[in-house]
Amino acid sequence: MMLQFESVVATGSAALDSGIGDTALKTFNGDTYLYTVTGPAGGIAVWQLVDGAIPQLVDTEYYSGTITFLVGRSGDAVTLGGQDQLVLDVNTATGLVGYDLNSDGSIGDLQETGTLTGGGDISALVQMSLGSTDLLTIAHEGTGQIGTYYVNGDGTLGLAGMIVGEADSMQALQSGAGQFVISADAATNGIAVLQVDTGNGTLAAIDNTSAIETLGIAVPTAVEVVEAYGQSWVVVAGSASNSLSVMKLSDTGHLIPTDHVLDTLDTRFQSVQDLSLIEVDGRVFVVAGGGDDGITLFTLTPNGQLVHLDSFADSLDSGLQNVQSLSVAHVGDELQVLVTSQQDAGVNLLTTSVSELGVVRDGFGTVNGTAQNDMLSGSILETSLLGGAGDDILIAGAGATTMTGGIGADIFVMQSGSEPTTITDFEVGVDRLDLFDYMLLRTPSQLTFTGTATGAQIEYRDEVIQVISASGGPLSSFDVFGVGFGGPDHIPVDFSGFEGLDPTGSAGIQGEIAVNSGTINPGLTDAEINFTPNGGGTVSVRADGEGRFDLDMPSGTFSGELDIIKSYSTASKEINALDALQVLRLSVGLDPTWGSASPENLIAADITQDGTINALDALAILQVAVGKPSAHKAEWVFLDTDADLSGITRNNVDYETGADVVVVDGVISTDMTSILLGNLEAV
Template identity: 35%
Template sequence: MGLQFVAHLGLGDPLLDQDLRDLDVAWLPSGAHLVAGTGPLGGLLSFRLAEDVIAQLVDTIHFPGAVTTGQTGLAAPVGAAGRMALAFGSASDGGGRAILAQELTGTGGFGATIALGRLPQAVSEVSALVSARIGGLETLFAADSGTGQLLVFRSGLAAPVSTAMPQGPDGAALLAGPALLSLVGAGADMQLLALDQGAGALYSFAVDATTGALSARGVLDGGGGLAVADVTALEVVSAHGATFAIIAAAGTQSLSVVRVEADGTMVLVDHVLDTLATRFGGAQGVSVAQVGDHVFVAAGGADDGLSLFRLLPDGQLLHVETVVHAPGLGLENVGQLSAAILGTQLQLFVAGDARGGISQFALDLSTLGVVAETGGNAAALLTGTAGDDLLMARGFGADTLSGGAGNDILLSGPGETVMRGGAGADVFVISAGSGLVRITDFAPGTDRLDLSALPFLRNTGQLGIEAGLGFARLRFRDTVVEITATTPVLLDAARLFGPVFDWPDRLPILTSSFTLPITGTPDADALGGTAGADVIDGLEGDDTIFGLGGNDTLRGGNGRDSLGGGPGHDSLSGGADNDTLFGGDGDDTLDGGGGNDDLGGGVGNDSLIGGPGRDRLFGAEGNDTLLGGDGNDMLGGGPGHDLMFGGSEADELWGSDGNDTLWGEAGNDTLGGGAGHDEIHGGAGADEIWASFGNDSVTGGDGNDTIGLFFGDDLADGGAGDDQLWGAAGNDTLMGGAGNDTLGGGGGDDLLDGGEGRDTLWGGAGQDTLVGGAGDDILVGDAGDDLLFGGAGNDRLDGGAGNDTIFGGTGADVFIYGGAGAGTNYGADVFEFFNATDGDRLLLTGTLWGGGLTAAEVVTNFGSINGGGNAVLDFGGGSSIELTGVTSLAGLDAAIDIFG
């Protein structure tokens, strides 16, 4: 059923219906209540909630004068002495500014307005408020939007005291401006997360279990992989034995998931971008609801709709559905969301900027099943229930997942995985790193296939798809998915995925964990790490930085920097200017930034990003990912199964040993696959592509491309443009595509298809098949028993030596006999459906009979009608022509031309 619209909650009071800045669910003695807060000109609203019931208004209150609410408006509930209050902002009271809260009664009504704490004079305004009961007292945490300070107030809702204003090692405020706050953990493990909205940096602070005092622990920012802009929302959830922070950013139209460790370390685990299939562009609001380890995440923004996700155990967001705005839904410019579990129902409340008021949605969860996974190296069978299960293959053995009845989600694992969904609308999720996956009961139109975890997969053109009736095989890099359908329909890309993928774009994770950095100076520094996980910032100057052991994060900053990661899974960022980065052993991430950079991954599965400038990237050993970016870049994968993207302008990409995937993208690129079964895509521009040993797949893309193949059974597609495709040894398939193409098969039994345009095709040695396609084409079979199809247009067809079969197709075609080959034995050729009436001509060489004869004499001396009723010209010595469809020799001479 999915999310269902329930009702629109509007009061008709513009001060309370508009500028809704926060929605919270408070759990009171009388049950769940939705409390909504507006900007400073409005007030608070309280609604009683229940399963299968439209939210009922309980009470409203208008703010007193001179109230200022923060960017998030309402803060988390503050409870004390049997009461609950909601902190919502601050106001002047003659002696400064006081943080205010509104008491909530047990039935959801509003009581007295309470002053929770007084702001120091240096504080301009609070941007966020969160609270917890610590050491027997209510403790309120506030962020100063002007100075970047964090404030801690302790009170019994009577006598607050400011106890801490955390600073960095240099005495400066850790935050640069407005921030979002959230608390995770409890007792001695409690931490405060502060998300700097301007800088897009997430900080963690330990909270003293007795006093509430803060001490800085870790930071995750753009230099380390959290690439966000215009941050708008922060939500946290504990599930699957971990704690996650979910970040929405309007500027990058993104959702990011960060795993927060108990020691304050933060690990970026997912980062997705809005697409045409989702509706969280310009993201403003995020909300989380959970039933055990079933975690639901809703997000919306300026995209006129909202998207619902499931949070998987590794922190990945799985797109479940998207609701697009329609009249009456109130999903225009979504600003705030709040979700809650009521009985067996998820209720979602949405505040939009356009209509005002609050929209109520509901999702039936009565059939939720289990969350379960396999593990270990042995083969395992995991069976679901009759409900909606989440089943995951986590072991390295040959696992089998069987969903049973219900709408199940099944995730493949690193080993060979067999997945059976069973009855219901199931989702088969192919995890990154999966090898062979078999889906045995895919129901077209009901089940879904989700490939969003596969890195850099953006469209079906990147997939190798073998489609059949009731069966399909998909290949992407080292992942192979074999699908058997429940009905005998053609499982092509359209039936599997529709016109576009229905999931958000997922970016690769470029970093892992961070601590507060070691910093250099504005001068040229030489900085070294330790055997542990170091964070080193070079700042200005031409710096030399070595991480040594551990999973290090090195940032060069401005200047011509040299960075060496050493052993460990390192993250290196060069910054501006011409930098040199070397990862060393381990799975490293290298980002050159601006300038003409040199990047070397070393041993391991590395990710190299050149950025703007003329960069040189070399992955070395391992399965590496290389992104050239802007500029004329040179990329070399080294041994291993590598993935390379040239980016814009004229790039060079060289694959080396291994099954590599190369994308030239825009520009006139030069690409070489190296040994292995490679996949090479030229992209836009006039590209040169040279395959090597192995069975390679090559596409030229737009532009006048040159493609050269080598040993192996290769596939080449020139795409649009006037292309040149040259096969070699092996049974090759060459497709010219649109444009006036030139195709040469070389040795082996080749298939050549010119496509649209005036194409020239040479088969070479071997038993070749040549297809001219539309246009006036030239087809030459050369040695071997060849099959030629001229197609539409006025074609010239020459079988060459060997016993050839030639179809002219529509148009006035010229059938050439004796134009190629050795000696005078040109083979026994069959010219199918030769039609002189349509303008077909027969072009013969005089060397067949020693010359000196007219066309009429040739027909008289060598012509006959065979037992099949077709005209034959037999020149002896194994050289003959059968003209099918020509049943008489009369007038045949008029269609013959002689040369040589």
């Protein structure tokens, strides 16, 4: 998909065309209208969006009276008591101030609600439905509070509750049965998830500190949300970090990072100021822009990754210097991207066709596409993806994947940790290979690239790709990648499995534990969960701070091996000098001070995991206990509760971690035994 610049439209009035701070979309009777908002001594312009044509000016309104020099540069479309309004930010207002919007898109009378607890000086607003009741969430700039208000049948507002907080961007999102408000504030560098009590409309903050801090988002300027692919997604723009971050929202309000991309010379979202998301026929598209004089178009994959589709740089014809605001609308057979600038007047129209969007499918065995532009994903088992005609996106699964793009400009997306992948028909100069899921890969020079008689073999760490040329003969690195990868840099959101980096250490539970993907698992806090189906590739996910995890498995029944990796947190102080003393006794043939050692005691004693209990184990445990560097790190090991440990002795500490399990429709439930190596006292 390519971005096509069409035109810059303007009213001819500097007060309405220059300094546009915000844009809002509203649909009446099947027609979509764009509202542009300028600041003090400015006003509002209304444009009707037309399929295959430039926007048509419908109406204008200049600010007058008491609001002329007090109005801000934001506008939000809401519905109060059946009347649509464009709500403004008005300094010193006591109520919510906005213009009525008529059914032909034109602007009606100026209105103000009754006095609000936080006043009418607002920095962000979002409307949501709680059953048959509408609720407004308003960030009150003057008071540093976020209030929720019931919308009464006559359009008046009733306070539901207030919470301390600041926001200049807010969105409402449902996940499972939960209703949430996602907010961002550039001034305080804050991102918050607020859960809405569906009974009384009040808000409660959900702690997502650990998830957000790992991404390194600086100065969040915009947040957008979408429900797609059976999940709820949050995308945050970071201006100072030049970043876009994708997170999945769980039904408990916890954020799970899935992608984090940085602007490069090949993209146009440095100092990103705004972004917009839209879902069309089951596909999600993301547009972002800022201080880089242009915009960038992505599509979101079902596993929450951004695939770069195109970037458009400012030209002599366009006005995209320092992008200020973005709106994206689906009009007829195209996406219309409406962009305003901090320096250039008017509204830029760019388009991209969505007339040939195909299917979004995943699975195993053979997954067939159509003659249109499909998105096909592999699975945990061996899969063949057949794109057919069209510009397809084929995404490797965890299992071995064979990809055939067919006719069209195809994008082959690799996945880190997958089994070997084969591309059967790579067209030089037409198709594209996307390797950005490979950790810390930045340039083709990091790859081991070997030409073959029919194409090439590409290797990176443990990843292997066989690329077969559509025209026959060998391929060079330049044939596949040109002068470089293009697109943004993808920064890892989970370092588990990377050389020398372990999952975050945290406290656990000694002894028998229940492992269930549908519940909280106190013993699995921050653990890495690995499931390898019989004959397939490994699925790896990170449990959150309460041990929740989602394997994101397809429907069906899969038998395989469950393994859990979890580091030890020295802050828990579970290993101490008494443990070293007990191991020293075992190493010379004595029992621990409490009596006979159980098999679990012997496993815990062998911290070096060399199969015997000796003085080196005691030394390593003592080093851990006093915080000294040790060649043997303490860690948790997880065994099948039914494992036969009867043969374990101090000279034969032989056991296997993991458990044979059956996953049914994505849910895993089993019992395991967790043992902290080095900690004998609690076993």
